[in-house]
Amino acid sequence: MSSSRRHSVTLIPGDGIGPEVAEAARRAVDATGVRIDWEPVELNADIILKTGQSLPQNVIDSLQRTGVGLKGPVTTPVASGFASVNVALRKRLDLYANVRPVRSLPGIATRFADVKIDMVIFRENTEDLYSGLEHEVVRDVVTSLKVITRTASIRIAEYAFEFASMASRKKVTAIHKANIMKLADGLFLRCCREVAARYPQIEYKELIVDNASMQLVMRPETFDVLLLPNLYGDIVSDLAAGLVGGLGIVPGANMGEKQAVFEAVHGSAPDIAGKGIANPTAMMLSSVLMLTHLEEQAAADRLQAAIEKVYAVREHVTPDVGGKAGTQEFTAAVIAAMA
Ligand code: NAI
Numbered sequence: 001m002s003s004s005r006r007h008s009v010t011l012i013p014g015d016g017i018g019p020e021v022a023e024a025a026r027r028a029v030d031a032t033g034v035r036i037d038w039e040p041v042e043l044n045a046d047i048i049l050k051t052g053q054s055l056p057q058n059v060i061d062s063l064q065r066t067g068v069g070l071k072g073p074v075t076t077p078v079a080s081g082f083a084s085v086n087v088a089l090r091k092r093l094d095l096y097a098n099v100r101p102v103r104s105l106p107g108i109a110t111r112f113a114d115v116k117i118d119m120v121i122f123r124e125n126t127e128d129l130y131s132g133l134e135h136e137v138v139r140d141v142v143t144s145l146k147v148i149t150r151t152a153s154i155r156i157a158e159y160a161f162e163f164a165s166m167a168s169r170k171k172v173t174a175i176h177k178a179n180i181m182k183l184a185d186g187l188f189l190r191c192c193r194e195v196a197a198r199y200p201q202i203e204y205k206e207l208i209v210d211n212a213s214m215q216l217v218m219r220p221e222t223f224d225v226l227l228l229p230n231l232y233g234d235i236v237s238d239l240a241a242g243l244v245g246g247l248g249i250v251p252g253a254n255m256g257e258k259q260a261v262f263e264a265v266h267g268s269a270p271d272i273a274g275k276g277i278a279n280p281t282a283m284m285l286s287s288v289l290m291l292t293h294l295e296e297q298a299a300a301d302r303l304q305a306a307i308e309k310v311y312a313v314r315e316h317v318t319p320d321v322g323g324k325a326g327t328q329e330f331t332a333a334v335i336a337a338m339a
Contacts, residue, residue, distance in 0.1 A: 006035045007294050010062040010069040012261075015044035016268025017278035018072025024280035024331040025070060025287045028306075031335040032299035034291060039066060043089075045075045048082055055088045063093060069261035070290055072283065073268040083132055089261065090125045095254035096152060097159040098123040100237050100265055101289075105281075106312040108245040108321050112220060117244050119223040120169070122160035123233025124188075125254060127152050130230045148184040148229065153191035159255070160227045161199045171203040171224040172196065175212045175232055188229050213239060237265050248279030248320040251286035253293070262290040276326040279318040281307060284334065306337035 011026060013019040029036060041059045048054055063069050076084040089095070100121040104112070133145035157174075164172050174192040178185035189206065196204035207215065209232045216223060216236070220243045228236060241250040247266035254261040264282030272278055284307055291300035310316055316333035317323030325333070 003034070003296060003298075006037060007068065007296075008037045008039060008066040009290070010059070010066045011038045011040045012043045012059065012069055012071040012074075013040065014072030014074045014268065015046070016073060016075055016270050016273040018044070018074065018268055020273075020276070020278050020327050021264070021280040021283040022070065022072040024327055025283035027331055028280075028284050028303055028334050028338075029070075029287045029291065029299075031338055032291065032296070032303050034294070034296045034299045043071075043074055043085060045077075048085060054082055054085055055092060059089070060092060063259050063261065067259050068290065068294065069259070070283075070287060071261050071263040073264065073266060075268040075270065084130075087130050087132065090254055093256050093259045093261070094126065095256040095259060095261055096124065096126050097156055097255040098125040098233060098252060099159075099163070099255060099289075100240075100250060100252040101285075102237075102240040102244055102250055104244050105249055106308055107314045107317075108249070108311065110243065110245050112243055115221045117220045117223075119220070119226060119240065120163065120167075121226045121228065121233060121237055121240060122156055122163070123237065124152055124156040124229045125233075126230070128230035146181070146184050148187050150187060150191055153188045153229075154195060157192045157195035157227060160225055161195050161202060164202050164225045165199055169202065169225050171205060172199075173205045173207055173212070173223060173226050175207050175209050175226060175228045175236065177209050177232070179208060185229070192227060209236070212236065216240060216243065241265055245321050246279075247282065248318065249281045249285065251282050251284075251289055253286065253289045260290075260293050262286040262293075276328065277319050278327050279320050280327055280331060281318075281321075302338055303334075306334045309337045310334050 013022040039062050074085050102119050104117045127147045129146045131147040176185040178189045241247045250265045288300045288304045310333045316325045
C-alpha cells in the first residue's frame with residue numbers, strides 16, 4: 001500500500017541516455033501508486049551552451065522548492081568547454097554525501113557469480129580535486145588544487161558511520177593516499193579516525209587506494225562500507241559497478257541538509273544514446289532510494305522486488321547485462337511485475 005500523501009519531485013532528464021532512463025524510472029515510480037507531482041526541468045549540454053549559464057536558476061529554484069530531485073546524467077565536455085554541471089549542482093546545494101549501494105542482482109553473469117557483493121560507498125561530494133581550481137602557471141605547466149577540509153571530512157565520515165550504525169553494518173574502510181599526500185589525505189584520515197572512535201562497535205580499517213582497488217577485485221565480498229574523498233570515490237564507484245554487472249545497474253544519492261538528488265552512477269553514455277537499449281535499472285534503483293527518503297517504504301520495496309523478479313527471469317533484460325530487450329521492454333516488464 002502506498003501512503004495517501006502527495007510529493008513534489010524535481011525531474012531532471014539530463015541528456016544522452018538520460019531522458020530515456022529518466023522516463024522509464026518515472027513510469028516505474030508512478031506504477032507503485034505513490035502520488036508524485038513531477039516538476040520537469042531542463043539541465044543538459046544544449047541548454048548550457050544556449051543560455052551560457054552552467055546552472056540555470058530554475059533548476060535550483062525547483063530543487064529548493066521540492067527538496068527532492070530525480071536526475072539523469074548530464075554530459076561534460078572533456079579537456080575543454082564548460083565546467084561540470086554535476087559538480088556545480090552538488091556544490092551549490094551542498095549535497096555533501098554521495099551514497100552508492102553496490103549489490104549483486106539475481107541472474108547477472110559476472111566474474112563473481114558465486115560471491116555475494118553488498119557494499120555501500122560514501123564519497124565526499126564537494127571538494128578535493130573537484131574544486132575546479134586549475135591554473136596554467138606558465139605555458140605547459142599547470143597546477144590543480146586539491147582542497148580537503150576538516151568540516152567536509154568530518155561530516156562525510158559521520159554520515160557513513162551513522163549509516164553503518166543504523167543499518168547494523170559491521171565494518172567501515174577509509175580509503176586514502178596519505179602516504180604521498182600526507183597533509184591533504186592525512187587530514188581526511190585523521191577526521192575518519194576521530195569519528196570512528198565514537199563507534200567502537202563498528203570495525204574500522206584503512207586502505208591505500210591502489211591496494212584497495214586490488215583488494216576490491218580480488219576479495220569484493222570482504223568490503224562493507226567504504227569511505228572516500230571525492231576523486232577516489234568517483235573512480236572506485238565505477239570499479240565497484242564493474243564487479244556486479246556494470247554501470248547500468250548501480251544507483252546513487254546525493255544527500256545534503258536540505259535537498260537530496262537521486263541519480264545513477266553512470267554518465268550520459270553517448271555511445272548508446274537514442275538507440276533504445278540503455279538499461280534503466282540504475283535510475284530505477286535510484287528511485288527506490290528516493291522512495292525510501294520520501295518515507296514510502298512499501299512502494300520502495302515493491303519496486304525493488306519487481307526489478308529483482310525481472311532479473312531472476314532474465315527474459316526482458318537489456319544487452320549490457322547479457323539480454324536482448326530494449327529500455328521500453330524492460331520497463332514494461334518491471335511495471336507488469338508490480339501489478
Ligand atoms: P558513461 O557512464 O556515460 O559510460 C560508460 C560505459 O558504460 C559506456 O560504454 C556506456 O554505454 C555504458 N553505460 C553507462 N550507463 C549505461 C546504461 N544505463 N545502460 C547501458 N550501458 C551503460 O561514462 P563516460 O562515457 O565516461 O561519460 C559520458 C559522459 O557522461 C561524459 O560527458 C561525462 O562527463 C558524463 N557523466 C555524467 C555523470 C552525471 O551526470 N552524474 C556521471 C558520469 C559521467
